Amino acid sequence: xxxxxxxxxxxxxxxxxxxxxxxxxxxxxxxxxxxxxxxxxxxxxxxxxxxxxxxxxxxxxxxxxxxxxxxxxxxxxxxxxxxxxxxxxxxxxxxxxxxxxxxxxxxxxxxxxxxxxxxxxxxxxxxxxxxxxxxxxxxxxxxxxxxxxxxxxxxxxxxxxxxxxxxxxxxxxxxxxxxxxxxxxxxxxxxxxxxxxxxxxxxxxxxxxxxxxxxxxxxxxxxxxxxxxxxxxxxxxxxxxxxxxxxxxxxxxxxxxxxxxxxxxxxxxxxxxxxxxxxxxxxxxxxxxxxxxxxxxxxxxxxxxxxxxxxxxxxxxxxxxxxxxxxxxxxxxxxxxxxxxxxxxxxxxxxxxxxxxxxxxxxxxxxxxxxxxxxxxxxxxxxxxxxxxxxxxxxxxxxxxxxxxxxxxxxxxxxxxxxxxxxxxxxxxxxxxxxxxxxxxxxxxxxxxxxxxxxxxxxxxxxxxxxxxxxxxxxxxxxxxxxxxxxxxxxxxxxxxxxxx
Amino acid sequence: xxxxxxxxxxxxxxxxxxxxxxxxxxxxxxxxxxxxxxxxxxxxxxxxxxxxxxxxxxxxxxxxxxxxxxxxxxxxxxxxxxxxxxxxxxxxxxxxxxxxxxxxxxxxxxxxxxxxxxxxxxxxxxxxxxxxxxxxxxxxxxxxxxxxxxxxxxxxxxxxxxxxxxxxxxxxxxxxxxxxxxxxxxxxxxxxxxxxxxxxxxxxxxxxxxxxxxxxxxxxxxxxxxxxxxxxxxxxxxxx
Numbered sequence: 001x002x003x004x005x006x007x008x009x010x011x012x013x014x015x016x017x018x019x020x021x022x023x024x025x026x027x028x029x030x031x032x033x034x035x036x037x038x039x040x041x042x043x044x045x046x047x048x049x050x051x052x053x054x055x056x057x058x059x060x061x062x063x064x065x066x067x068x069x070x071x072x073x074x075x076x077x078x079x080x081x082x083x084x085x086x087x088x089x090x091x092x093x094x095x096x097x098x099x100x101x102x103x104x105x106x107x108x109x110x111x112x113x114x115x116x117x118x119x120x121x122x123x124x125x126x127x128x129x130x131x132x133x134x135x136x137x138x139x140x141x142x143x144x145x146x147x148x149x150x151x152x153x154x155x156x157x158x159x160x161x162x163x164x165x166x167x168x169x170x171x172x173x174x175x176x177x178x179x180x181x182x183x184x185x186x187x188x189x190x191x192x193x194x195x196x197x198x199x200x201x202x203x204x205x206x207x208x209x210x211x212x213x214x215x216x217x218x219x220x221x222x223x224x225x226x227x228x229x230x231x232x233x234x235x236x237x238x239x240x241x242x243x244x245x246x247x248x249x250x251x252x253x254x255x256x257x258x259x260x261x262x263x264x265x266x267x268x269x270x271x272x273x274x275x276x277x278x279x280x281x282x283x284x285x286x287x288x289x290x291x292x293x294x295x296x297x298x299x300x301x302x303x304x305x306x307x308x309x310x311x312x313x314x315x316x317x318x319x320x321x322x323x324x325x326x327x328x329x330x331x332x333x334x335x336x337x338x339x340x341x342x343x344x345x346x347x348x349x350x351x352x353x354x355x356x357x358x359x360x361x362x363x364x365x366x367x368x369x370x371x372x373x374x375x376x377x378x379x380x381x382x383x384x385x386x387x388x389x390x391x392x393x394x395x396x397x398x399x400x401x402x403x404x405x406x407x408x409x410x411x412x413x414x415x416x417x418x419x420x421x422x423x424x425x426x427x428x429x430x431x432x433x434x435x436x437x438x439x440x441x442x443x444x445x446x447x448x449x450x451x452x453x454x455x456x457x458x459x460x461x462x463x464x465x466x467x468x469x470x471x472x473x474x475x476x477x478x479x480x481x482x483x484x485x486x487x488x489x490x491x492x493x494x495x496x497x498x499x500x501x
Numbered sequence: 502x503x504x505x506x507x508x509x510x511x512x513x514x515x516x517x518x519x520x521x522x523x524x525x526x527x528x529x530x531x532x533x534x535x536x537x538x539x540x541x542x543x544x545x546x547x548x549x550x551x552x553x554x555x556x557x558x559x560x561x562x563x564x565x566x567x568x569x570x571x572x573x574x575x576x577x578x579x580x581x582x583x584x585x586x587x588x589x590x591x592x593x594x595x596x597x598x599x600x601x602x603x604x605x606x607x608x609x610x611x612x613x614x615x616x617x618x619x620x621x622x623x624x625x626x627x628x629x630x631x632x633x634x635x636x637x638x639x640x641x642x643x644x645x646x647x648x649x650x651x652x653x654x655x656x657x658x659x660x661x662x663x664x665x666x667x668x669x670x671x672x673x674x675x676x677x678x679x680x681x682x683x684x685x686x687x688x689x690x691x692x693x694x695x696x697x698x699x700x701x702x703x704x705x706x707x708x709x710x711x712x713x714x715x716x717x718x719x720x721x722x723x724x725x726x727x728x729x730x731x732x733x734x735x736x737x738x739x740x741x
Contacts, residue, residue: 268618
């Protein structure tokens with residue numbers, strides 16, 4: 001056998017004094033790290049298989065386990081970092097494209113963390129959300145340009161179709177196939193309980209989940225998986241996926257091993273066959289072509305559903321959004337380069353796209369400058385991690401936010417970033433029935449509802465301290481934001497002043 | 502069958518009237534209206550004139566006869582039903598269709614039958630009487646594409662890059678396909694009797710529609726193209 005150059009990334013530290021040989025760790029690890037040796041009455045570990053998902057650590061009844069970063073290291077080199085070297089070994093071993101999961105982990109600036117929120121002091125008093133009504137409800141969709149009145153002077157209230165959300169947050173697209181049935185069920189039931197929407201992703205809608213239709217956004221991507229009339233009519237809105245923040249400009253590829261009977265039925269493709277979403281929609285080469293897909297969907301659903309166009313945040317995003325706003329789309333969703341994924345080539349995930357904060361500010365400004373901001377609502381995702389990120393996004397001009405990684409964390413994800421393996425020990429990014437049942441959808445729903453209920457309280461607290469009692473009054477209110485440690489260009493793009501100004 | 506003059510109608514009002522009709526419909530003076538019959542089921546629509554792009558998108562059981570040429574994206578994501586085009590058809594017909602049938606008397610443009618799928622009893626079928634443009638059957642994941650090459654020109658039965666990324670379904674080209682380059686992930690072979698039997702019904706339906714002699718067509722040389730793997734790209738990656 002050739003020498004394996006690849007150091008195990010993690011180390012399993014087992015406190016033998018605490019270990020009772022119950023073998024829970026062995027049963028819980030789908031990667032096959034732990035093994036009992038009856039001859040020596042000892043638990044052994046194969047660290048090369050460990051992904052640091054923490055499942056064994058959390059389930060060890062005596063807390064005998066720790067997973068630590070392996071401190072056996074190559075010689076330090078600021079240019080040739082250990083990971084860079086290991087990646088070269090992996091590619092030299094296999095000739096394969098490096099494949100990763102979840103969002104970009106590299107140390108690029110996180111602009112949310114360099115923006116601070118204003119508060120009322122003395123004048124313009126703050127509002128106490130515990131005793132005053134605070135409005136967090138938003139409507140997404142095209143808004144009229146002018147107020148129209150009929151012959152009697154009554155306002156014409158006929159609006160294009162809208163999505164109504166109890167708080168400006170939705171669960172972002174994750175397909176059935178990339179995540180499990182129980183994960184989807186958790187998201188669907190939580191969205192219903194919260195009065196928001198979740199998103200099918202491009203993998204179709206499982207027949208059991210049509211009942212959550214009014215809290216569902218159905219996605220149409222280049223592979224058109226599971227797209228047919230009933231599906232289009234099932235949801236609160238239809239989303240055309242042009243791009244994804246984790247992998248702008250490339251398609252998706254669900255390996256045939258994950259296309260079991262149920263996924264095959266939902267995606268309407270042959271069992272065991274790779275589900276390939278080509279990089280482009282093969283019928284869209286221009287804004288005019290996009291308009292054609294937007295209107296074919298509107299025709300098929302009799303103009304009852306708002307159409308969202310989702311794009312990745314890329315260099316010319318403002319011009320692209322301006323085109324989309326003229327395509328007949330009702331909502332633009334922009335996904336920043338930190339957005340998660342079930343699988344993406346590492347090089348693309350880590351090097352392509354731009355931060356959502358800058359993309360959002362640029363798009364909102366461009367649409368305002370062109371007088372077409374009311375043509376569309378803006379939804380942003382690509383690493384919205386907390387209620388304060390949501391507040392900052394709204395103040396930068398978003399109508400609502402998409403969250404996905406945060407939602408998966410609530411379901412038990414530990415961000416080990418190996419979704420592509422299909423062996424998720426937390427029952428989220430897997431189709432293995434034994435693993436899927438580890439995620440109880442009732443518990444999952446409760447945890448998602450808890451998370452967003454907490455965020456809602458926090459959003460209201462932050463609105464209150466700014467003296468704002470309606471989320472609509474916060475949208476695009478950049479005076480509520482100040483930057484710290486940002487240069488003039490960054491401040492200019494974000495459209496905010498520096499702290500102290 | 503009721504009649505409707507489409508001359509002064511835009512696509513929205515045209516489709517409204519089609520949806521409201523309880524009967525089969527004859528549409529006359531159609532002049533480029535897009536999205537005709539999108540998502541429709543349960544009726545037959547005869548079209549005289551030239552329908553615009555995305556005719557029969559998401560079609561869900563309706564039958565459409567086009568007595569003339571059709572443009573791009575006919576039968577996009579079609580679920581079931583049938584579209585018969587008594588002329589030529591533009592680019593990307595049958596994109597991602599998973600059921601139903603499209604018969605074209607004449608030629609097809611680029612990207613015909615790309616991403617066609619199949620699902621349980623749904624086997625989509627695209628039959629092109631003439632010749633096909635480049636990228637025929639790209640990423641084909643299921644269903645049957647048949648090109649008969651009946652047009653009288655010197656062109657190859659299919660232009661460049663057919664079957665790229667094909668990982669399901671079958672393609673039949675009525676030609677020996679000499680000089681046509683297929684990608685490595687598919688197998689192109691002379692069709693044997695069993696292969697031919699599989700498409701006999703579709704050929705005879707084509708001939709009934711457009712007035713050809715089935716025996717004469719079946720007597721030609723057919724090449725059948727099948728994917729070598731349902732998982733063409735699985736070796737390309739290494740977990741990181």
